[in-house]
Amino acid sequence: MASAAGGIRDRFRAQMLQEIKDVALRQLAEGGPAALSVNAIAKELGVSGPALYRYYAGRDALLTELIVDAYTDLAAELEAAGPGLREMAAAYRAWATAQPHRYRLLFAAPLPGYDAHDEHLVKAAQAVMDVVLGVLTTGPAPSRPLAGQLTEWGRRRGHEELDPGAAARAVLLWSRMHGLVSLEIEGNFASMGLDADELFEAEVATFGQAE
Template sequence: MSEQTMSRRARLRVETTREIKEIALRLMAEGGPDAITLRAIAREMGMTAGAIYSYFATRDDLITTLITDVYTALVDDAEAARDRVPESDPGGRVLAWGQAVRTWALANPEGFRLIYGDPVPGYQPPPGGAASEAEHRACAGLTGLVAAAWPRASALQGGDYAWSDFDPALVGQVQAEFPGLPPAAVALALRVWGRMHGLIALEIYGHLSPLAHDPEALYAAEMRDLIRSLGL
């Protein structure tokens, strides 16, 4: 009986934690990042402030958990879409990654805004952790897409770059995972990221829909142009 009781308690805790995170994202969607407070969530759930602190000790703990969950879900989807395309089709893998990011963002606009848009005032992220791990996976995935196009794409990459132009942690990761890839390829990977996310951000924030009746077609055209620019 005691084991069964603990199991029920564990299930209740998981469900309550899930509800806290869902309400936090909804509050952000309705009132912006400032609206995410543990007290506001407690009121929504009919909980006391003390009770909710047993789930998340601080608001920053909650934000960190949200970012970790959101970023990991996004990268999982992008990697899965990419890996369904054979490595012999690098252009198809670029397209699959970009389309997966857009599909995920449209299904999770609050999550997209949390990790790529509105900063949460006063939030102090912890060093390292799962959120950083997911971010590193995203960076490695994008760099891998460029690496597959290199050196064909090198002729289209303007500008001279040195490793000192980039964050040391990023440099260490790229050099470890893609030995021999030059710093110009990192610059290109960042540009690829910008092109993938630009139209998505306009769409998520409502700037695109008043101007274009088919944002999906615009995005597909942008991805095809991106693939051509990589020499694929």
């Protein structure tokens, strides 16, 4: 009987956690990180504010879980896209443009005072970069200072044999795709009368020439 009760409690907790995150994501979509309010979530779910703190210690704890979830989902999308550079880049762009509020959550400082370099977030972000490194296994050797920095970065992340050339290509690809996607989701290309699809194709083709 106790086991059955425990199972019911676990299912209820899992359901509540998901409902909390669903409401939080709607808040993010409507007003960005500043709109995230634990009390507003509690009100929408019909529970007291203190009751919600049984699930999350506070707004920052909820924000951290939303960011980790987003990194996990993005990594899964990239991994499922296939082994090619173009497929991976297309999956990155598709994920970002489909849910820009979650994309912004990953690459903009969410709130003043929030620790965007928390170890949980760094680990989740590394899962995305690991997929990219799995595709870009080689690359031109970078400068000695940059090669040393990339080697140290890889060592800290568990990549003892990381090729600095591949790492440099991965970081540059991410930088370029981030720039392109960020401009697209903020409407900059549309305001210029430019076709984002054509720009994407041109960017992937240009980067692919370095292979």
